[in-house]
Amino acid sequence: MYKYLITLCVLVAAVSCKPQAPADPEPASEEAPVGIVHEEYQGEEPTKPEETELYEPVPPTVDPFGQDGAPSDAIVLFDGSGFSEWIMTRDSSEVVWHLNPDGSMTVKDKTGDIQTRQNFGSVQLHIEWRSPAEVQGGNQSRANSGIFLNGLYEVQVLDNNDNPTYVNGQVASVYKQHIPLAKASVPTGEWNTYDIIYHMPEFNDAGAKIKSGTLTVIHNGVLVQDHVELKGTTPYIGWPKNPPHGKGPLILQDHGDNSRVSYRNIWVREL
Numbered sequence: 001m002y003k004y005l006i007t008l009c010v011l012v013a014a015v016s017c018k019p020q021a022p023a024d025p026e027p028a029s030e031e032a033p034v035g036i037v038h039e040e041y042q043g044e045e046p047t048k049p050e051e052t053e054l055y056e057p058v059p060p061t062v063d064p065f066g067q068d069g070a071p072s073d074a075i076v077l078f079d080g081s082g083f084s085e086w087i088m089t090r091d092s093s094e095v096v097w098h099l100n101p102d103g104s105m106t107v108k109d110k111t112g113d114i115q116t117r118q119n120f121g122s123v124q125l126h127i128e129w130r131s132p133a134e135v136q137g138g139n140q141s142r143a144n145s146g147i148f149l150n151g152l153y154e155v156q157v158l159d160n161n162d163n164p165t166y167v168n169g170q171v172a173s174v175y176k177q178h179i180p181l182a183k184a185s186v187p188t189g190e191w192n193t194y195d196i197i198y199h200m201p202e203f204n205d206a207g208a209k210i211k212s213g214t215l216t217v218i219h220n221g222v223l224v225q226d227h228v229e230l231k232g233t234t235p236y237i238g239w240p241k242n243p244p245h246g247k248g249p250l251i252l253q254d255h256g257d258n259s260r261v262s263y264r265n266i267w268v269r270e271l
């Protein structure tokens with residue numbers, strides 16, 4: 001008898017441990033708010049799934065690592081093999097910055113900025129940069145360089161590690177316009193990545209800005225500028241200005257104070 005009682009108890013325990021089937025979801029209330037349907041979706045609402053499935057236009061296929069790490073549809077601006085895509089900004093002469101055996105380039109102090117031969121409008125830009133491990137100077141004079149989209153709008157490059165400065169001029173700021181959402185630098189001497197999405201401003205025939213440009217910056221995988229509005233150029237002194245412009249070069253800055261900043265793996269995708 002005792003044996004049967006044990007068996008019964010085990011059975012009861014097993015049944016009570018059986019996973020419970022989920023309760024039926026509450027039926028959606030007829031009065032549940034759906035918000036306003038976008039103007040694109042007017043007319044009688046489809047009742048079959050295939051009525052809202054598209055098969056064209058088919059997006060192009062891109063190999064994300066098609067060209068030594070650059071996407072197959074990117075324009076490679078620097079792969080370490082030379083400066084064929086670049087010129088000195090001051091006089092359009094051949095680039096005199098250092099070309100390094102490791103596939104990078106380094107700012108040659110006081111020689112001036114460099115820029116791409118090609119002009120670009122809206123782009124997705126990938127660029128990697130490194131501040132020298134041997135630190136020198138402080139505040140804005142420690143590994144200061146910069147990336148000028150359209151030749152006009154600077155995303156700051158700076159060694160900010162244990163080196164505070166004004167926050168709208170710190171690393172990954174849109175210089176003197178937008179404080180980054182975070183400081184996401186790797187240790188000094190290691191390679192940082194910037195992935196930047198730039199949309200150029202629009203101007204009317206009279207030269208007045210009718211739509212602001214925007215910048216999104218991802219620093220080492222961290223979103224630090226979230227589709228911010230460009231209020232104009234990014235000068236060291238004075239207010240942002242809005243000169244009418246079309247496409248322009250990508251410019252890399254020589255800050256003129258022995259920054260020794262290096263760059264590598266630079267590519268753009270035109271948008």
Ligand code: MG
Nearest residue numbers: 144145146157
């Ligand atoms: Mg700078």
